[in-house]
Amino acid sequence: MAESVQSTSEAQGRYNPAEIEPKWQARWDADASLYAAEGHSGDGEARAKPKFYCLEMLPYPSGQLHMGHVRNYAIGDALARFMWMRGYNVLHPMGWDAFGLPAENAALKNDTPPAEWTLANIAAMRQQMRRMGLSYDWATEVTTCLPEYYRWNQWFFLKMYERGLAYRKKSKVNWCPQCATVLANEQVVDGRCWRHDDTLVEQRDLTQWFLRITKYADELLDGLDKMDGWPEKVRTMQRNWIGRSEGALVDFAVSESSEKIAVFTTRVDTIFGATSVQLAPEHMVAKGFAASDAALAGQIEEMLAQQKAARESGDLGAIEKHGVDTGKFAINPFNGELVPIWVANYILADYGTGAIMSVPAHDERDFEFANKYGLPVRRVIVPRDKNRQQQDQERNAGVLRSAQNDNVSVENPVEQLPYTAKDDAVLIDSGQWTGESCIEAQKKMAAFAKANGFGSATVTYRLKDWGVSRQRYWGTPIPMVYCTNGHAGTEPGGVVALPESALPVLLPAQVKITQQGGSPLGRVADFVNTACPVCGGPARRETDTMDTFVDSSWYFYRYTDAKNSAAPFDSAKANYWFPIDQYIGGVEHAILHLIYSRFWTKAMLDLGLIANDEPAARLFTQGMVIKDGAKMSKSKGNVVSPDLMIERYGADATRMYALFAAPPDRDLEWQEEGVAGISRFLARVHRLTMKYAATAKEGVGADAAAEAKLLRTLHQTIAKITADFSGRWHFNTCIAAIMILVNEVAAAEPPMDAGNISGPVIAEVFRNLTLMLAPFAPFLAAELWQALGGEGAVFRVAWPVADAELAREEEMEIPVQCNGKLVTVIKVPVGSDAATIQAAALADAKVAARMEGKNVVKTIVVPGKLVNIVVR
């Protein structure tokens, strides 16, 4: 009986996260002020503190947190807690990217309305986040599917419409048959839907709403240069996506016709080397030729069919270049030459003008194509080298050569073709521009084309306007109507913007979700039929909804003023908090969310709502969480559930493992044994601290050396972690450093309460250990803080400051090498000079043995580092 009582009390004293974590969670839930940002308006006391806006990307409420979320939030939470302890006024919010297709799919499957399903998922995930102990200010929570939020999407849409930033046009758009909706270019990956990598995207001609992101193309591009707080990888991806290209448009007239073919080229300086014009198979002029040429029409059809097949098989790159001669000719406006017009499969319809001038001598692709079809290759660019230039001009004068018989590189000191350089290269055989440098010629020739009305210098972008119409139900209704009869000055069915007073346009409830094409809203008569706000006559509402990336483009501004019902947010509040000091999320949003939200920020700046021109000063992209070497996925069956980990080891151990197993930017291999290891470590800290708290705290400090050593380790640990939070973010080594400290405390354990470490010193060690644990294991830190008699919340206690004097080593080990190989390690006082170290090294017996019978050639002594004796 007595034994069982004792074992129960022992069990209670043991580290039991299942007991302490819910206890603290309940207390934190009851105290709304704990994680609340102070002074949203930036007034009062908060002004005295520097602000810090710490943000993790908001999740889609699927209903389940996954390990990627856990890792993302563990990083952000550690940073937020650290910044609080450093005395910052921290904004650390969370919200829900709550519109989107999965809710409709769930509705189809379970017959649950999307709103109900989504809100239930949010409740479940919010609870998971609380269980994780994440320090969010729930008073600022944002849920994008609620009218309080999405009415501001509509408001922004109207503002953009007023300024011509939102417009409607008919064009080829990407259609995902799985989603039964249109996608933006950014949402098409390798010709497939970003959500369905087994579903090919189709092209459809539809009239859609677009946002004019291209207006900001240059700003978006140039801004990247200054964004040194963003990973170079993301900046590079965005630069490639924007794809700015400077060149010229030149019109080639079609011979014996009034038609013209505009070509885009970045190398107008090579135009005297053009030996054909190549059209994309979709080009209008090609279609025109095909209309009266059945054979050509058939070949173009075949070309398009092949491209489609290649897209389906996924290896678009493997497709061989081929083309067909249309039999027609175009006139080179610079020299009046007739060149054949071909249709070729390597010409992209949606880049530039869908037509090029082919210059085989100075372009890899044109060269390959000309070789295949025996088209002439004419050299018009040579390196800037007088002799070579002269030699070349003589050889080339007036000669058109085919690729096959041009063996220039074998016997003649002439560049291998194609020669694509433009720096330090000059023109030959190019009329009045012969002898000009390529760079100069480009400017002069574009100006010439402009002066003579057949072209101009121009800039093209790969970036296209953002198509935001979605033929889906669960999204923000677009606040536009079509006036059925048309009032004064407008067409019947013309577009009419709703006035602001008509917002929000509410998404109707009780809508039948189907997988058919066309927005489900189109089948809701009550919604569709409305009155024209201008003439009062009958009108039809726009039934498409907005891309959900609209929601996430500005949500982080709403956090600064989440309850505002008169405006999306108060500018003064946003201006206090912005830019985001640290944004943390996955790299998969590099050219989706992260480019759209930069665009939105620039548009809001132009609307006068904010003062910053970029949303986030610093961006961190964490690595993936993998298992058995592969990304976790249901199909691979290697998903590890955060709930299960928390149940077995506690939230502290789960989060801390996510930070310990790898540096945060690298991929992390999830190993459950590792979580168990962290759990044992936390149990050890708990046991040591509780034992200390329960025993004598007064010691006599008998062992000064042991005390100095412990203090040294303590202050080295503080210094390391403090530096890492503002620098490398290598939390794995931060946690390793804490483990080293704990190992030293444990080594001192038997005598520590008996008195060989004095009371104030051991108190200092436990106090600071607890503080350093707080960002990584908040539940345990709170528990220990209380046991140690700490006042208030541990997360508001000032972060410890490292004392460089206490951290300083007295003695250090210096490796001694002979010929670069380690012989021994000697101990010398820190700061010893070279002579002292050398003397100590030479006095060592092992060193002497090594040197016996040999001559010392050289001795290298690097104070504080090593000694290397070179002998022969």
Add this chain to the structure above:
RNA sequence: GCGGAGGUGGCGAAAUUGGCAGACGCACUAGCUUGAGGUGCUAGCGCCGCAAGGCAUAGGGGUUCAAGUCCCCUCCUCCGCACCA
């Protein structure tokens, strides 16, 4: 093909500036302890070797007293882009 990140024990990793390679943890081995259930403690743990010693950071070359780290070449993995005129 182009661009980026990587390649270090059985595993996750460390080495921030060219200066003891493998900190910290996992797994494993041995011993002690505990004893109804992921317990605690001690010791060992890169490879070869009884040892002395030798070898080792994808592979090869180079610079240097000294290279995981700098330079050149090659191979492999992952990510992004991919006929962008």
